[in-house]
Amino acid sequence: MCGRFAVSPAVVENIAVVEVGNPGALQIGADIRPTTDISAVVATGAGRMLHPMRWGFVPDWYAGPNDGPLLINARAETIATKPAFRAACRQRRCLIPTSGFYEWQSLGRQGKRPYWLQPAHGGAATFAGIWQDWRGADGAVHHSCAIVTCAASEDLAHIHHRLPVIIEPSNHALWLGEAGRGAATLMHAQPQGWWQAEPDRGPPVSSPRLL
DNA sequence: CCAGACGTTGTT
DNA sequence: GTCTGG
DNA sequence: CCAGACGTTGTT
DNA sequence: GTCTGG
Numbered sequence: 001m002c003g004r005f006a007v008s009p010a011v012v013e014n015i016a017v018v019e020v021g022n023p024g025a026l027q028i029g030a031d032i033r034p035t036t037d038i039s040a041v042v043a044t045g046a047g048r049m050l051h052p053m054r055w056g057f058v059p060d061w062y063a064g065p066n067d068g069p070l071l072i073n074a075r076a077e078t079i080a081t082k083p084a085f086r087a088a089c090r091q092r093r094c095l096i097p098t099s100g101f102y103e104w105q106s107l108g109r110q111g112k113r114p115y116w117l118q119p120a121h122g123g124a125a126t127f128a129g130i131w132q133d134w135r136g137a138d139g140a141v142h143h144s145c146a147i148v149t150c151a152a153s154e155d156l157a158h159i160h161h162r163l164p165v166i167i168e169p170s171n172h173a174l175w176l177g178e179a180g181r182g183a184a185t186l187m188h189a190q191p192q193g194w195w196q197a198e199p200d201r202g203p204p205v206s207s208p209r210l211l
Numbered sequence: 212c213c214a215g216a217c218g219t220t221g222t223t
Numbered sequence: 224g225t226c227t228g229g
Numbered sequence: 230c231c232a233g234a235c236g237t238t239g240t241t
Numbered sequence: 242g243t244c245t246g247g
Contacts, residue, residue, distance in 0.1 A: 001212080001237075001239095002212080003213080003237095003238080004212050004213075005212095033212070033246090033247050034212065034213095034246095035246070035247055036247060057236090059224085059235070059236095060224065061224055061225085068234095068235075069236050069237075070236085070237085070245095071236055071237070072237075073212095073237055073238080074236085082235075082236075083224080083225050083226055083235050084235055084236065085236090086225085087224090102212075102213095103212090104212070104213080106239070106240085112213095146236095146237095149237085149238095161239095162237090162238080202213090203212090
């Protein structure tokens with residue numbers, strides 16, 4: 001699945017040129033966690049915009065971000081019918097820039113082992129996402145999002161059975177709804193070998209707190 | 212996702 | 224809000 | 230009809 | 242073990 005990821009400075013170069021004109025708004029980080037603000041590319045009538053969003057989708061019936069379970073992922077297999085995701089799946093898809101993500105392999109009683117996965121081609125990528133807006137008590141509109149997941153490809157199944165869906169640049173317009181229908185066909189794993197997996201590499205350890 | 216907390220009382 | 228279970 | 234759920238992950 | 246915060 002995808003519960004921690006990274007956005008490197010190199011992604012800024014890539015996204016700034018290929019996607020949008022306001023790279024300064026892209027959130028950079030080596031350990032991006034659920035509930036924090038991330039940057040997502042959304043389609044608008046005037047083109048694509050990079051927009052900050054809480055990672056943790058808030059359905060429109062939630063009274064607030066903690067009014068139900070934390071929804072950081074949405075299953076590709078059921079996203080079109082689940083009440084929480086259905087409308088967003090049809091009308092509010094986004095692209096979430098990334099340089100790679102962390103996955104923890106379960107070792108049963110022996111605990112777990114972290115892996116760092118990044119595109120084998122060495123560049124940036126974009127996760128498939130869906131987003132939702134909701135109005136806070138102060139009347140301000142906030143955005144939140146979830147990353148779409150699918151079954152893992154065979155080469156990665158030994159690490160984990162779910163993976164984030166990647167949208168290739170040639171399909172960005174289709175996913176964002178700028179090129180008609182057909183986004184559903186994009187929700188599948190990348191071919192074997194697309195991801196490069198490095199074992200025993202977890203998120204950077206945060207610096208010890210000073211007393 | 213992981214890491215870290217997980218409690219009560221009364222007093223200021 | 225919308226769907227499911229009873 | 231109303232009441233209650235509405236989600237993903239992994240683990241057993 | 243289970244919940245919360247990030």
